[in-house]
Amino acid sequence: MESKSNINIVHHSTPSNDAVDAVVKIIESLGRDWFSDGVSGETRRDLSLQHLLTAEEGGKIVSFLTFTSVEGDIRIGMIATQNDLRNRGYGKSLIKKLKELAISMGYNRITCLTVPENSNPNYASTLTFYERCGFKVTKRLTEIWQSGALELSCDLIVP
Ligand SMILES: CC(C)(COP(=O)(O)OP(=O)(O)OC[C@H]1O[C@@H](n2cnc3c(N)ncnc32)[C@H](O)[C@@H]1OP(=O)(O)O)[C@@H](O)C(=O)NCCC(=O)NCCS
Numbered sequence: 001m002e003s004k005s006n007i008n009i010v011h012h013s014t015p016s017n018d019a020v021d022a023v024v025k026i027i028e029s030l031g032r033d034w035f036s037d038g039v040s041g042e043t044r045r046d047l048s049l050q051h052l053l054t055a056e057e058g059g060k061i062v063s064f065l066t067f068t069s070v071e072g073d074i075r076i077g078m079i080a081t082q083n084d085l086r087n088r089g090y091g092k093s094l095i096k097k098l099k100e101l102a103i104s105m106g107y108n109r110i111t112c113l114t115v116p117e118n119s120n121p122n123y124a125s126t127l128t129f130y131e132r133c134g135f136k137v138t139k140r141l142t143e144i145w146q147s148g149a150l151e152l153s154c155d156l157i158v159p
Pocket of ligand 1: 034037066077078082086087088091092093115123125128
């Protein structure tokens, strides 16, 4: 699927309370199949010091990505699309915008951590999503979260 050109992506360097509320609503729409209890509260705190990209449709935030800078790379904290609007190109459009932004800010790499597919089978689709967006698994971390994590990364090609 190509990322849609008509999706409105907004960069919030200091997310407003309304934007954070919309993000929490999306997290809660996905529920326990995806996120453990406490993730909404953690994300609220993270967003007081992180940046946010949102995808909007009809003025409503339907997908988001949080990010910051870690050891000289852009690090995605969390990405999610409202449950009933997944697989319509929102996530890919957010990653495309993040790559453009990262290149314009002088970064060479985007990294993220995600849940291993063998500890939650739902996350097999998340891995496919990241791979379609140009990410590769770079590390399998064991001593983190409850059942480890995958580190993914994407090298940025400066045009
Ligand atoms: C991962 C997620 C953010 C992707 O967002 P999205 O808006 O559904 O993604 P898109 O519609 O832009 O899909 C982009 C690509 O990923 C693929 N993809 C998306 N969902 C998929 C699925 N369930 N199974 C297989 N591939 C999938 C699409 O086919 C598309 O590939 P293509 O462009 O080569 O055809 C979304 O599915 C989600 O919220 N997942 C649950 C939460 C999560 O896992 N977050 C990440 C961990 S923090």
